[in-house]
Amino acid sequence: MPELPEVETARKVLENALDREISAIDDTDHWVCRPHPPGEIAHALVGGRLTAAHRRGKTMWCETDTGHTLGVHLGMGGRVVVTNDQGERVGGGPERPDRQPRKPEWNRFTMVFADGGEFRLFDKRRLGRIRLDPSLDGVGPDAEHISPTEFRARISRTGTAAGGAGGVGRRSRTAVKARLLDQSVLAGVGNLLADEALWRAKINPAARADELDRKDLDRLYRNLEKSLKSAIANGGVHTGEVIEHRHPGGHCPRCGAEMRHGTVGGRSTWWCSREQA
DNA sequence: ACTCGTGTTAGCTG
């Protein structure tokens, strides 16, 4: 589930874990906690406190008073749960009835607080990640806060060795959707959000990034921001206007033409056969 | 039984 809007929700949940003494940590899931051997994260953080919860794109990290930071990534389906001293969930609103149950065996990381509450990462597929002192070098500017000028530059131009991810190098011949999905170009856009923004902007996902003109790029920017705001306000990217039509036999909710399906940038992609031809 | 997937990344290729 998680793209930028869902991760922002998770970050707010994580704020309920701040300023509480850490009394124990279960970091024994070697896959989710890689490359740290079991006990390493616990050794670094037990006795300290989390002091702030940050997010850039889909990457979250907590500051602590131990000299370390704690990186939290939800992967494809991770969920953050924080409980109070009564064991009750805090933050994140009421449980959604349609949501999958959180089986205990999907709990991949547990931080126990001295007050009896916990912070846990649930992730059935184990594609999420908990990491000590993560580097943010490969993470581009947050999609929600990037300026239109920087957006145009980074989508249509590659980076250089010195410049990092994008915006200052050669024209990028790759598909515009692949640029949107590249977290070093722009952080936070996932597969569904990319399809939604491109559909709203009426741009073919496979169009070469460097062949979009300024008008196209500005329209894409505006529609990406609208898609993001709408997803944050409505509770997730799955609430996008075109998302429910991403299936065989689906039709464009604007013009009624058939939706087409293919692979762009290595990901399953749906677009309107008429408006995004 | 078999394929796919709302994400990331190591490793390969040109």
Add this chain to the structure above:
DNA sequence: TCAGCTAACACGAG
């Protein structure tokens, strides 16, 4: 050296 693609990761859902 670097942009860009693919497989791998793990496991439930269709």
